[in-house]
Structure formats: structure tokens, C-alpha cells
Amino acid sequence: MPQDAPAPGAAPTAEQLEPVKAAVRALLHQPEYDDGSAGPVLVRLAWHSAGTYCKETNTGGSNGAGMRYEKEGGDPANAGLQHARAFLEPVKSQFPFISYADLWTLAATVAVAEMGGPAVPWQGGRTDYADDAKVPPRGRLPDGAQGADHLRFIFYRMGFSDQEIVALSGAHNLGRCHGDRSGFEGKWVNNPTRFSNQYFKLLLKFEGEWKKTTLANGLQQFVYVDEDLAAGEEGEGEKEEGLMMLPTDMSLISDPKFRAWVEKYAADQDLFFRDFAAVFAKLLELGIQRDAQGRVANEENVEDGYRS
Ligand code: DDH
Structure with a gap:
């Protein structure tokens, strides 16, 4: 078993995550993009991936990385977040063991810390939906025009x-x-x-x-x-x-x-x-039920994640 990838079915350890975090740190500086940093849009990606949560129905949230699908990714509320996902794509290719759902949320915590903010507690173990069946409906994110x-x-x-x-x-x-x-x-x-x-x-x-x-x-x-x-x-x-x-x-x-x-x-x-x-840590954990190993209880159709 190579030391740099988690054992099958297990969430990555802190040690295994270090090179992932370093790769995120390395891509934050983007002289051609916006104000020179990918950081803000990465934070927004994590927030919008998690901010679909509904506690009454226990649906939505950062698990699943539903924004990879048109149903969620094409929501006008998520316009522009394709840039954030594209910034992270090379990291996913380099470390295929990390799920998109973990990578998007982890990257935001790295970005916040690198931009001078606090250390946000983060736990891995999210899995990615294999299709869009569980993607939450559009319209759950806030509208800036309101009060x-x-x-x-x-x-x-x-x-x-x-x-x-x-x-x-x-x-x-x-x-x-x-x-x-x-x-x-x-x-x-x-x-x-x-x-x-x-x-x-x-x-x-x-x-x-x-x-x-x-x-x-x-x-x-x-x-x-x-x-x-x-x-x-x-x-x-x-x-x-x-x-x-x-x-x-x-x-x-x-x-x-x-x-x-x-x-x-x-x-x-x-x-x-x-x-x-x-509160940001709480946001990133919404809707996530973990087993004793910290794995996310999930439906069976996991294609890309820690159970594949
Ligand atoms: Fe936000 N946000 N946000 N926001 N947000 C926008 C940009 C960014 C609202 C509307 C907008 C949060 C809450 C709210 C970030 C983080 C967070 C934009 C501009 C709008 C509009 C998007 C664009 O044109 O590119 C509204 C409304 C709310 C609310 O109702 C409270 C929260 C909770 C967060 C969070 O991260 C915890 C960040 C970062 C950005 C900057 C993105 C960028 O590309 O730069």
C-alpha cells in the first residue's frame, strides 16, 4: 500500500493531506485572474457547495460535489464557480484519491488561512455522487437583492x-x-x-x-x-x-x-x-453523517470517492 494514498474505504489522514494542501497553496497566486488570487472564488465554491443544505429534509450540503452536474453547476447562482473548479482540477489529477467534495471544502480552508484568516477545522471523508439523482433543487442559495x-x-x-x-x-x-x-x-x-x-x-x-x-x-x-x-x-x-x-x-x-x-x-x-x-467549519459539515472511522455515510452509487 503506497503511503501517500488512503487505504481503501478510509478518509485521507492528515499526513496524506499535506501534499494536497501544498498543491492548493501553490495555485492560489494567479497574477492574471481578478485581484491576483484564486482564494476568494475557492471560498465561494465551498460555500455554495455546502449552502444548499436543508435541515428539515437533510438534503443538500457539501457531500456529493453535485456542482459537477449541470443541474447544480448550471444554477445561475453558481455562475463563475467553474473558474474555481478549473483551478482545482490539476490538484484532483495529481491526487486522485481525494474526492471532489473533500477537495473543494479543503481548498477553501487552505485559502482562508493563506489569506491571513483563521485555521478552520476540517474533516475529510466526503464522497462524490455518481449521478445527479441526489443533487438538491436550485433556488436554495441567497439572493443579494433581498433583505x-x-x-x-x-x-x-x-x-x-x-x-x-x-x-x-x-x-x-x-x-x-x-x-x-x-x-x-x-x-x-x-x-x-x-x-x-x-x-x-x-x-x-x-x-x-x-x-x-x-x-x-x-x-x-x-x-x-x-x-x-x-x-x-x-x-x-x-x-x-x-x-x-x-x-x-x-x-x-x-x-x-x-x-x-x-x-x-x-x-x-x-x-x-x-x-x-x-461557523465555516459547521457549514462545511452540514448534512454529513460520519461512521466511527470518520467516513461519510452515503448511498451505494459512489463512483469517485473513498469507497471506489
Ligand atoms: Fe457571497 N456573494 N453571498 N458569501 N461571496 C458573492 C461573492 C462572494 C451573497 C452574494 C454574493 C456568503 C453570503 C452571501 C463569498 C463568500 C460568501 C457575490 C458576487 C454575490 C452576489 C458573485 C460574483 O459576481 O462573482 C449573499 C446574498 C450572501 C448572503 O445572503 C449572506 C457567505 C456565507 C460566504 C462564505 O464564504 C461563508 C465570496 C468569497 C465571494 C467572492 C467570490 C469571488 O469570485 O471573488
């Missing part, structure tokens, strides 16, 4: 509390919106490849200055443009693009229960990091 009621409807379905909703939303310290993916445009913070509590600070700092704008496609978002910076840089190549918030982001400061947590996380980065690590 606090929608956030509660979506995240309570997964079993999260108000505090957890706010902590999870802090992932918008990372990355950006793309007009050709979600239709929204721009980034939430100035350094979108550094994990921090800046998103919470900016929500509060520019309160009253966030301007509601309607994009050409009819979507509404909130923007803050530093007028001096924008004027100063005019005609000098790089245009100051300003910062943005989605309507859902703004609901975190207009809803008093959410707001209490925004204030706590803006004031205390350590608290945010601790709570984010815990």
Missing part, C-alpha cells in the same frame, strides 16, 4: 442563528462581484485577498454614505466612492472603482439583531476570526 427576512429564511433552513449569519457574511472581506456572474459589480473592501474584519468596519464607517445605485441591468447595490481619490486618479490609467455592498449586506446594519454582531466583529477581529472558523 433580512430573506437571510433568515435561507440560513435558518440550514440551522444557523443570527450571530452565525453575520459571522458567515464576513467572508465578503474577500473577492468581488462580477457583472457577468451575479450581475452586481465591485469589491467590498480595498484589499479583497486579505482576510480581516474590514467588511464590518466599512459597513459602519460609511453608514449614511453608502449610495443606492441602479446598475444598467436593473439591479440595485450600494456604493461608496471616495470623491477625492476618484477625481485624483481620473485619466491616470487605473480608475478608482470605489467599494460596494449588496442589499443583503446592508440589512446586517439595518436589522438590530444582526447589527449587534456587526458592531462586535468590527470592534474585535479576534472574536470574528474565532466565530468565523467555527
Whole structure:
């Protein structure tokens, strides 16, 4: 039995995962892509793979890697995540023993840590569905155009509390919106490849200055443009693009229960990091039942995973 692959039926050990994590670390730097990092889109891939969970029916969640199938991968809510999956494809080829479902979730934890965020506890053992029979229906992911009621409807379905909703939303310290993916445009913070509590600070700092704008496609978002910076840089190549918030982001400061947590996380980065690590780990485990060996109890039709 080679030492670098798990025994049949067993989840990979920490030692076996080390080279996988190193390979993920090595691909994060992408000078030609977005803000130079694959990190943010990898985090979003893991979140969308897990965020389909419904606790009532115990369906959805990160097990299965359903996004490989059109039924889930073609959901407009998942537009753009093919880039994340493509970044990870060479890692899957190099380490075929890791399931896609494990790789996608593991990669997000590697990305968060590499971008300066907390260590997120992670357990392997997920298996990949062999067909799309168990892929959850579309429409389970949040719609950025909505408000606090929608956030509660979506995240309570997964079993999260108000505090957890706010902590999870802090992932918008990372990355950006793309007009050709979600239709929204721009980034939430100035350094979108550094994990921090800046998103919470900016929500509060520019309160009253966030301007509601309607994009050409009819979507509404909130923007803050530093007028001096924008004027100063005019005609000098790089245009100051300003910062943005989605309507859902703004609901975190207009809803008093959410707001209490925004204030706590803006004031205390350590608290945010601790709570984010815990809630992101919980997100990645939704719907996963493990046996004594840490293997994921799964249906029989596993084609690609630890039981193949
Ligand atoms: Fe998000 N997110 N997200 N988000 N998200 C977008 C980008 C990123 C919502 C909408 C959008 C979470 C919660 C919410 C990340 C992580 C997380 C975009 C832009 C939209 C729209 C997509 C695009 O155009 O490319 C809404 C609504 C919610 C909510 O209701 C709370 C959560 C919980 C996470 C998480 O990871 C825990 C990340 C990272 C990005 C940046 C992606 C990128 O490509 O860059």
C-alpha cells in the first residue's frame, strides 16, 4: 500500500493531506485572474457547495460535489464557480484519491488561512455522487437583492442563528462581484485577498454614505466612492472603482439583531476570526453523517470517492 494514498474505504489522514494542501497553496497566486488570487472564488465554491443544505429534509450540503452536474453547476447562482473548479482540477489529477467534495471544502480552508484568516477545522471523508439523482433543487442559495427576512429564511433552513449569519457574511472581506456572474459589480473592501474584519468596519464607517445605485441591468447595490481619490486618479490609467455592498449586506446594519454582531466583529477581529472558523467549519459539515472511522455515510452509487 503506497503511503501517500488512503487505504481503501478510509478518509485521507492528515499526513496524506499535506501534499494536497501544498498543491492548493501553490495555485492560489494567479497574477492574471481578478485581484491576483484564486482564494476568494475557492471560498465561494465551498460555500455554495455546502449552502444548499436543508435541515428539515437533510438534503443538500457539501457531500456529493453535485456542482459537477449541470443541474447544480448550471444554477445561475453558481455562475463563475467553474473558474474555481478549473483551478482545482490539476490538484484532483495529481491526487486522485481525494474526492471532489473533500477537495473543494479543503481548498477553501487552505485559502482562508493563506489569506491571513483563521485555521478552520476540517474533516475529510466526503464522497462524490455518481449521478445527479441526489443533487438538491436550485433556488436554495441567497439572493443579494433581498433583505433580512430573506437571510433568515435561507440560513435558518440550514440551522444557523443570527450571530452565525453575520459571522458567515464576513467572508465578503474577500473577492468581488462580477457583472457577468451575479450581475452586481465591485469589491467590498480595498484589499479583497486579505482576510480581516474590514467588511464590518466599512459597513459602519460609511453608514449614511453608502449610495443606492441602479446598475444598467436593473439591479440595485450600494456604493461608496471616495470623491477625492476618484477625481485624483481620473485619466491616470487605473480608475478608482470605489467599494460596494449588496442589499443583503446592508440589512446586517439595518436589522438590530444582526447589527449587534456587526458592531462586535468590527470592534474585535479576534472574536470574528474565532466565530468565523467555527461557523465555516459547521457549514462545511452540514448534512454529513460520519461512521466511527470518520467516513461519510452515503448511498451505494459512489463512483469517485473513498469507497471506489
Ligand atoms: Fe457571497 N456573494 N453571498 N458569501 N461571496 C458573492 C461573492 C462572494 C451573497 C452574494 C454574493 C456568503 C453570503 C452571501 C463569498 C463568500 C460568501 C457575490 C458576487 C454575490 C452576489 C458573485 C460574483 O459576481 O462573482 C449573499 C446574498 C450572501 C448572503 O445572503 C449572506 C457567505 C456565507 C460566504 C462564505 O464564504 C461563508 C465570496 C468569497 C465571494 C467572492 C467570490 C469571488 O469570485 O471573488
